[in-house]
Amino acid sequence: MSELNEHITIPKNVASGDDLDYAFLRQKGQEYIEKLSGNIWTDYNEHDPGITVLEMLSYAITDLGARISMPIENILTPSGNTPIKDQFFAATQILPSKPVTEADYRKLFIDIEGVKNCWLKKYEKTVHVDCKNDLLSYDPADFEGLEEQEKKQFIINGLYKIVVDYDERVLEKANDKDEKIEAINQQIISTYHDNRNLCEDLVEVEEVKTHSIQVCASIELDPEVDEEKVHARVLRAIDTYFSPKLWFYTLQQQFEKGYSTDQIFEGPLLEHGFIDPNELENARLRTEIRLSDIVQLIMKIEGVKLIKDISISDCKNPGEDKDVWLVCVDEGKKPVRCDLSAFSYYKGVLPVNVNSKKVKEYIAELEAEEEAKQALAGLDNEIPVPAGEYLETGETTTIQNDFPETYGIGQVGLNSRASVARKAQAKQLKAYLLFFDQIFASYFAHLEKVKELLSVDNNAETTYFTQLVNDIKGFNDLVEDYPENDKLLTKKLLSKLDDSVTRKNQLLDHLLARFAEKFSQYSFLMKELYGNYADQTVVAAKQTFLSEYGEKSEIVDGKKKITNKGISNWRGSAFNYFNQEPENLWDTDNVAGAQKRIARLCGVRDFTRRNLSTSNVEIYNLEDIDGKTVYRWRIRNNEGEAVLSATVNYKAPRFAREEMYQSIVKVVETDPEIIEEAFLNRINDEAEVGNFEIQKAESGKYSFDVINLNADPDSTDRIIARQFLYHDTQDELKQAILDLIHFLRKEFGEEGMYMVEHILLRPDVTGDAGLKDQFMSVCTDNCESCEPIDPYSYRVTVVLPGWTYRFGNMDFRNFMEDLIRRELPAHVLARVCWIGEPKGWVDDDKNDMVQFEEAYKDFLLSKTKSGQKQDETKLNKLIKSLEQLNSIYPAGRLIDCDDEEDSLEGRIILGRTNIGNL
Template identity: 65%
Template sequence: MPEINKHITLPKNVATGDDLDYAFLREKGLEYIEQLASDLWTDYNSHDPGITILEMLAYALTDLGARLEMPLENILAPEDEDAASIGEQFFKALQILPSQPVTEADYRKLFIGIEGVKNCWLKPYQKTVYVDCKNNRLSYSSDDFKDIDDSFKTEFQLQGLYSVIVDFDDFDPDEFPDEDAVNDGKERIYEEIKTRFHANRNLCEDLVDIMEVKTHPIAVCAGIELNPEADEELVHAHVLRAIDNYFSPSIKFYSLKQMLEKGYTSDQIFEGPVLENGFIDPQELKNAKLRTEVRLSDIMNLIMNIEGVKVIKDITIKDCNNPEDEGESWIICVEEGKKPVCCPDSAYSYYKSVLPVNVNHKKVDAYLDEMEKAAKAEQEQARFNMEPEIPAGRFLNTGETTTIQNDFPDTYGIGPNGLPSHVETARKAQAKQLKGYLLFFDQMLATYFAHLGKVKDILSVDNKLKETYFAQAVKDIKGFSELVSGYPENDDEALSDLLFSGLDNRVERKN
């Protein structure tokens, strides 16, 4: 069956019900006329001069509305090519949105941004102070007051003291070839943590202790059946990596684009301290806490989600700190302040159908190295383009306008052609009266357009602006000087001062 050609069609209903909808504005105008003047005004047809004026004003408003709907970069674009670009008119996101660390999550971000730190946790440091109220003495030891009656003793916890637990990245053996080099690397990280903490801490806060996270070994033993086409070495590499990340999650850095794709808004992305490495997902940071328990069901789900795994034939977990415990465990509680790690007693067996398959561990190591390099390369990309791209925009002179009077039919005699010379004086007077009446609307529209043209100056961080209300002279009216006197036709600044000098509180409106 031949494919039917699909044609683009215009919708029947194009009404928007806003300032872009001429029919909507005209209808609204008619409603107001009926409410205010229905006793005197009964002819609402297009030939009526009042309806013609309404239609002209509705058309002018659609022009203003269309300019308001222009891309913001075009509204803000400077007229002079040598003037400051849009990016120079405003504070950048990195300048105005971030803050110094305030919360625990902020400090964790600050420390995780240090090279070599995989994860870290900020904990309140518990320090008890004992008080001898009778003799006005303080001590850190309750034994100092053991002879004092209990009614004269009390105690309290010192506030504002913290300790940091650090989980280090694996040190590169080429850069850190021996234990001394690794220890030097850890000391460097400890010093950097201290420096960052003291550069950002609140008054009466201090860092008491920094320690490397201790480990709680857990053995995982599993028999796994693979799909016939599966690469057993690659599957094993994914299993090891998944379990390691479950035991001790790594904190990923994301680019601005990736964070926006995750659904975060700009203020959420730039909240707290900004790191050179990229952005951290706050939900992932919250979830990457020290585990208090390891669940067998979680590990089973991780393994089953790996491509190439068909079924788990057998799996157990065992607490290597309690080798005497022979029972099967579904949950192992992890000691407080420690992270679970895979015990050397862990063992994995792989099968294809009923046949066992051998795993080449050198090939597994190669896969793991490849995955690690790919992850690092992805992390490196996160540090680039950390600010939103600011479009250049195109100057379209959005503040420029002209009188609506020149759009009226010639029969009104108020356009550039005027009236024939032979008409009566009364007819000329009527035309001038109409021009004077319409001048009120012209000036209002010109003022609105003037404000639109000055938006880029009002919103700019440049503080040179002397006023926040603007006006511009109505242009292109034939015989304008016969309609109004004392009107600065060629000085918009003087006109603005004339109209708004008593209204413009610049400091209040700019802030």
């Protein structure tokens, strides 16, 4: 067999078990001692103190090995026996996904009470194209005067209608059948929009049409059977064959059918249980009814002896052909048993009368039994997480208390008559063994923290741990300045070893790899942009990404409410625009799943739909002493207070922006711990702390500047920003610096995005009007190029603020554009625009971002109530705004290839510099 076809597997159990083998550990230890000191130590007998120490250490290692070998659920169980599922994603959180395929949507709608079955059908709407004038219309009559070669047409893709087969049992219980159907339809529409795919939309919901089939049969029964019960089962069998009933199953039942966990949880998680995918596939609308199938079904019913005669026919033409073996069903219709159907029963040669009232009672009993079974299907849909027991895996005790008492180092100690030299020897041995005690204490502390380090919500500040060893008699005689708690001890012993940022990155990379995710390219770019602060911001991005990876929900008023649409589960979803309150359309996290995922993958803190033009940054102009217009900048906090400002005038806004963002970088890369440590004691009045320089005014008040340590100390480039606020004490000054760092790291954010689905910009498809004045513009080049002409099907426009620090960097833009196209579904085509200026930098009527935001918000607020019928004015305003978007790019210059300058900053290199995209 070819080696390429051989399966290469990694063994699950790679432990040798040697850590539990005391004899093995002792032997290996003695071999090591012999190699290390064989020339000076020749006595390895059991009475030797060195061998005793070896034996005690070997025993302690077996204790550690035994704890590591405990059931994983015990190791991961926190104190207080909190369930370990709170630390990790449960199967129902991470394995299901939002609906993607037709089968997924069918499952979702069948889960609604009153829906027996349903099907998604493509809603076809033809758009006619005038290639001569680049116009579109639904009505071909609008372009009647054109030559055939000047016309084209296409069908908008991504539009659907839902065909529903209602459950008659539910409708029969309703007081008003039509009202109940309308309520079910509204729930279907609402459910669809809660789970809508990107660039898709629902046009209508309709009831499945029926095709009546006549079934006539003469059946002989066994003498002892109940003919009414047999007839009830015959009718049920035929009706189920015509229109199959889909059943819900428990998790255990699905396992018993042979399905694996990933197969069971594929698609959306349902309220009433699990649907067998094979049964779902077979429950499609029948295209033909076969007499042989009905014969087989009837013969399987207990009590049926033989079928004397049977026939099927189309009820539209009953009795035309008595020898029909197959009836074709009209496309898109459901076959039903018509009133002309007739059944007669015999026992021997004698005919049997069937009590129709009794038959209905039996049918009701059969349906009641089915409903009782279905009620249990949705009760247990979670894979149980093993219940662990908290066994204090981190508890430690000194090995010294296990030595023979003759050593005098245990709790009993030495005899009071022992000599001073003997007591000194005992103390020396205790001090020597304390080194090993502390190592074991550190190992046990790490084992205790595994549950935190491997949690998806890991917010631990450190990655190395140790703990106090405090059950040694006379401990204070051995160690001075031993910390009072585990945290201080960890900091004192391991702080120089613990590069917590690097180690946390490694831990997070391990957890991300389990989901086949990576941040490598993003990490590289952040080092280029943020220098020393890059690792910390990458850690924050990874932690946020992991914590939001799976779906989270809670029960509110007895109903499940999703609190976090998982980055994994909802990656292909669209936002819900249907029948929403204004707060769910603007200043909201009701956005496309791809938008949230892209934001998290590139470290955008705020992915919500909001006004991006409203910024904490202000660039303003003024006249200098020479009467020339110059520019300055300042940053305000969320309370409107200016917390950082320019110190010089700039000739152009772009120079002001560049230095402002340089100042932000200098602030955020300063570690708050450096500030805390510097202010532990009173500092000099003009000290440098990180990237800050302290100033003391003649009034005795303090302020600070942001400095560039790489600049010439005597140049004007050294001080790049200042906070024009003064503080009475150094404590107030320290807090002001820490507040500024926190604000710029955690709260300040100009970044965000809009993802506009073109399918939502279509004119009303339900009417007959042409509506050519409501279409998007197209370029057809006289029907010779610009394919595809269709501007609606599976198209999005991604709008981003092009003025921000990262979004203004061309390398980061290239990364973002590639990321957007990789993360969008493969069939969705994206146009990416980097536009505008913050509000106030230029006049609003010249600001693309301000104009677009206003048009987009008005459009969403109008569309949520109108559904298919668009507000023509608001639609046209948004289309005009979209089509006039202009991407902005950093200023650059063409260069001579023979230029001897080394720097490439600001250069436009032909063939390597992107100045636009689709």
